Amino acid sequence: MTPTPAPFGPHFGFGLYVHWPYCTRICPYCDFNVYAAKDRDSGPLVEAIAADVHAHRPRMPDHGALDTIYFGGGTPALLRPDEMGTILLAAAEAFGIKRGAEITLEANPNDVLRADLVGLQRAGVTRLSIGVQSLRDASLAFLGRDHDAVSAAEAVSRALKVFPSVSIDLIYARPGQSPASWEMELKDALALGAPHLSLYELTFEPKTPFGLAVGRGDIKPMEDDAQADLYELTQSVTQAAGMPAYEVSNHAASPQHQSRHNLIYWRGGDWIGVGPGAHGRITVGGSRYASEAERRPEPYIANIQALQNGWGNAAKLTELEISRELLAMGLRAGEGIDLRRIETVAGAPLAKDKIDVFVEKGWAEMQGAELRLTPAGRLLADAITAALSP
Template identity: 70%
Template sequence: MGEQATPFGPQYGFGLYVHWPYCSKICPYCDFNVYAAKTRSAEPLLKAIAGDIRIHRPRMPEHGALDTVYFGGGTPSLLKPGEIAGLLATADEVFGIKSGAEITLEANPNDILRADLRGLEAAGVTRLSIGVQSLRDNALAFLGRDHDAVSARAAVERALHVFPNVSIDFIYARPSQSIDEWGDELSDALALGAPHLSLYELTIEQRTAFGKAVARGELIPMDPDAQADLYELTQSMTTRAGLPAYEVSNHAAGPEFRSRHNQIYWHGGDWIGVGPGAHGRVSVGGKRYASEAEKRPEAYIANVVALGSGWGEASTLYPLDIARELIAMGLRDIKGIDVQRIETMSNTPVPRDRIEAFVAEGWVRFDGATLSLTPAGWLLADAITSQLAP
């Protein structure tokens, strides 16, 4: 099967994900690969990430220029504009970065308030994703954030003066949060004027501080039915405000503000993952590989020095794995999935009787080729995916 014939790969988008693992403060809900920044020098890790980008080129001879670059974490806004520019220069030298590429930087509000935003713009950043999380001081304290509501508002306002494309993150469905409280807060969030909102229900992972508090009986997560009520309110309010959902948790004022990088994940494109703990998906010669870098920064740096890469051998994804991933990720997006693409990959028919049953319930739309979830179906995305996956 040739590269262009495969139902996955860079023809569906090609991105670079850079994971910067350091944070000035670790949040109690965070399940990402993060470490306290302390007074560490950034230089050894920056050098290792640049080396990791370089070693990917000979492994991926058929890939063209990058469509997107995403700096995530952790807190990549702790990096200086010159350090970001240096990594982008390496990526451009090694792969090329397309003209008009989307280059996103995740940032905390306090970093935005003291950052050289024009410097970030000059470095190549085109989009900011700001971790506001809440506009209520008591909620921010509960979430372990190091900013308050006033600084969050000021950060968004300052960012919008320089970057037309700004996304803000919020966490809702917090324990004991009422539907009226979330409605008021979401109204305030919409009033900030950002063209993109990422609105996530609080997920409590076992190994986090919140997870341990739940295990001790000190924290009671919100009831799923109450969460569903808040989700439905979220959909109606954002739609009325002109920021409808284009994915389960993501809302945009228009197609031009949708996250192009995330769409690579959802649509089965390729991305290189560099930095400690970063994941990647790379297609070469009709095969697809999953990579995961060493998690600890010291081990990651040592791997790059010894092996030339933050990861050793990538694992091969088999056709059924790829098909299941395509359906799970693709159904999150409003565009849905091409059923034939899944069937080509898995060599297994997607059960039409189940599709018909879900259509009758009002959970999915199916035109004979494209299958997509309705807003009601998004509430049941995982269950529907498990029923349809080969």
């Protein structure tokens, strides 16, 4: 008799996330773990990240080859192809990289315009994620970006000539943005031809320059109802263009262009997090661990050199924490989640009466044990998750 697979773990996907923390310019809305690049020597951090990948292997003896690798940041496109190759070689030596693995690199438009794209492809990169953020020069200036709309379009065009899978990020729900102006900008973005869009509403995190400006009254965020209207408009425009949402903020022209790395997060798979401040989720011996590397680059490098281990003492997650995370992440994706997985971890059934109400209101759909949110329900994803959480 075949044993029932565990409700979480590498059989739902196994990835590597590499955090490169340096940026030539730090945007006023950014709440990520980033630092000014200046004239830093990248060599020591590259070596530390490669050593960190190797250091994970002894703790994960049963994990097979990697399905995906994602270079995020920060601005990982600041890495040279040979530096990226050093990290990929470490991944191949420590775990192996599956044939046809997705290897994504985040880049800004100006990075794409000056980068050796063919060299990056030869190093192993298969997919570019370009931080366009807007196709309007005034908005780009407001967002603190160092490119204009023309260079953004040129970057996407150049990337598509080398990489068959290209994603572009856009930020909407900006102060004063009208539905008509967003609709036109979104259609302009769709016309660029990238087969994947990540569309995010502007958020004002407290400690960012934007968050502080809101606190002073210098910036007034868009009202929630107006943001919801723009979200619904976004779904309508992208659906009509053949780019439906497969997750709350992500759209793809076909399943082959969906972010396989992000699907690991939403499906409850495993991923290693390396680089300053990187997070990971690792399943070992039936238990699930949350890792977080040292945030600042210099201590991170020192920690690797001293301990040969970037994830330190990873925290073992409780059954309640695991089940809540599986539910929250699973409901973000259009494919939904098998509730039996959550109930197995939590040791108790979810509230069927609440699920019935959500289905009746048109916010969710049940097919067997699979629960998924409808487009209308995705607007309420956080509230529905909170209501159903064990």
